[in-house]
Amino acid sequence: MLVASLLPILFTAISVQAQPVERGIFDSVGVLDDVLLFDAPAFPDPANPANTLVGLQAFTSLRQIDLGVLTAAAQAALKAIGLDVGDKISTLEERLRLFGAVGLPGKNVKVDVGGCNKQAQLPGTSGLPDLGMALQNVSVGACGSGKELIAKVALSRLDSRKFTASVFSSPNSGFGVISDIDDTVKISNVLDKLALAKSTLLDDPVPVAGMPELYASLSKSLNDPQFIYVSGSPFQLYPFLNNFIDSAYSASKGPIYLQNLTLIDIEGLLDFANSDGVQEYKVSMIDRIHGMYPNKKFLAVGDSTQKDPETYAEAFKKFGGEFMACSWIRRVEGADNSDARFAAAFEGVPANKFRIFTDEDIPSLKNIDVAGGEC
Template identity: 40%
Template sequence: MSSLESYLRPALQPAQDALVTIIDSLQLRKDAPFSPDVPKHLLDSMPDLTGRLLLTFPWSQARPVDPSQHSVWVFDNTACRVQPSQDAKVDKHEAEPMIIANPNEPLPPPSWEVEYVAAYFSRETCRDPSHVIAHIARLVGLAREAASEEECLEELKDKLDITLIKKQLEPFLNPILPRHTIRIKIADTETQTLGPSSSSGISSDLLRLHFDAPAGTQLTTTANSDPSPCFTTPGQTILAEPTGWGLISDIDDTIKITGTLSPIAVLKSTFIETPTPVPGMPQLYADLMKLLHDPTFFYLSGSPYNLYPFLRDFRKKHFPDGTMILRDASWQNLGGLISSLSVNVQQYKVDRLEKMHTWFPQRQFVCIGDSTQKDPESYGEIARRHPGWIKAIYIRRVPDEDQIQGALNPDRNSPERFEAAFKGLDTKMWLIFDEADEVRKNIQLWTK
């Protein structure tokens, strides 16, 4: 970088950020309706992620991703059998499918349908994370409030592995990549196109696969590129029959200790500490694999999609494979992480639950969540909308860790709250639990 460029870039950055806000803000709201606004108190207290949003225009043409500059995550997903009766309810993406083995023959009838979600980033313009690390260190008490950025990093050297923190922050700092497409290879059998990505850097495409495979099979999806697909995080697809059991689980403070009630605790558990499962939950979920005869797992969380690799690694280490559904959030301030866990969560979760119902209307589901946010209300609402679809609801009662939390929301764990959330449902259908073993014993009663 020339000396003139190094001088001009910081000077012009505020102007570009202002243009991004003006041009992209309305499009972001349209493309990501569940990306929450960041309240002013969080904007003022949390570090900025300057340059996360690239300046784009609504009339920009979609372009293929560049392996030398871009990264794409293909999320794990679950395929369902093609249901012709559902055609009017979903918009299928025109993906120009091609069967690799028989490129000159007509496409066979589709056998499986699956939603592919992918996240697109620019690698070349990742911002220096030092200012964010220093800000977090001050907030969580690992550095003095008055310490400069250099002093904060110096104080952290003997306390933490800064390299790991940088790796965790990278998805929050790499600019998102709107209006791009990627050609993917599915099980070395079929290629299709994903995208274009939205203004939030996400694409969501409902595709039909034109080859068959037995239920229970896992398919791997990666980039259809030459010579190497290493710029794309592969996705795993589980093929699930229409009937059977399913399990829908929250993540934060249901199976993973996050401290959702405290912004400082969220920062610590996300960027500083080793992710820790809620005691007893890994063994419970392993037991549910047997009790519910190998159910289909969905992990529905309010966490933003930036945490996908972090949460996927956690899930693979402690819990069964399954589809992870996260919020398509994009913002210029780390306060968005806190907002994603607390703002309009019920509206978002009910919308995702409705989508799951279109995929597997004939399966019966068990829902597991916690009392920190809106799991009781979300599960209760979807159970009333679709009688018989939800077999049982289990809510972990998360205790108040300090008097402040209890004072801010004294009714969070009250019987009245849960009775209102599950109004109209059979009282035997839901259970508030403190220990994982309570869930195991309850499920054993009705699965005998």
């Protein structure tokens, strides 16, 4: 929501600052390019269980040099809503870095995954509206044991940079956890524009009290489940959110799915603030998760600020309780926490398949035997 309000100013600044250069189709990543390689899930190939598939995603952009214009525009936009950046300019610049990136089409991204015997190659990065993005399930062959593998973009011998990400391998069985981020595991204050701006662009991220301990407990009680974080935030915030999950939730790390919104598609970015759009996006990501792990059972955790109750209920009605085994919704002060809202959202979902919890309830959630069928 905050990002959408800044977009007209930021886009004007970026349009002046950088323009895409002409590139040949299917070029390799070169020294003038940057690559964001996202953490990814890995799962058995349905056609050959000995083979591993990885849901790889990469964003390739023109290498950035000067972000001064972008940062100045952001400072002005924040000042207009009453927020003084103060001594947080470097933090602001780092959080906004990818909003100034110019995506490159037709770039081939080759990836080596440690412990796997086959190099993966993503298709050429896309053009408009998903400029510079590539996403596909790719084969990496047979892989050694280990849940967290390291993926690395293959570059020319003249390029000493390293673009890496984690690959989280999990079988098509057992449990997983689908989790929202903002106001579910991280305090974001999405209902307060000024507080949201501060927590997203300037402050050090703060976890919701008790949630890191709860997720660490779930990682044990659910026997090393596949954690997957699904958020309506734009992918440009990925480095910030990924660092937060890796540090605050080190016992429950996993891939993060964010909306593919670019500065080229201004209308799409403005729609980011629309809760209905976020629900549609999250349901599509749960569809994707089901495609990878149709035989897993998932605990879904969200909050009441936007549409998590409606999203998880929709997924339950689509895939049933064997897949969407349980949904937990955190009550956030100031949101619509009425009984009528939750009754409407979970209409048709059995009462023993969802739980609405408060912050005071968080410590006791670890005592619920989700693996045994409780919710």
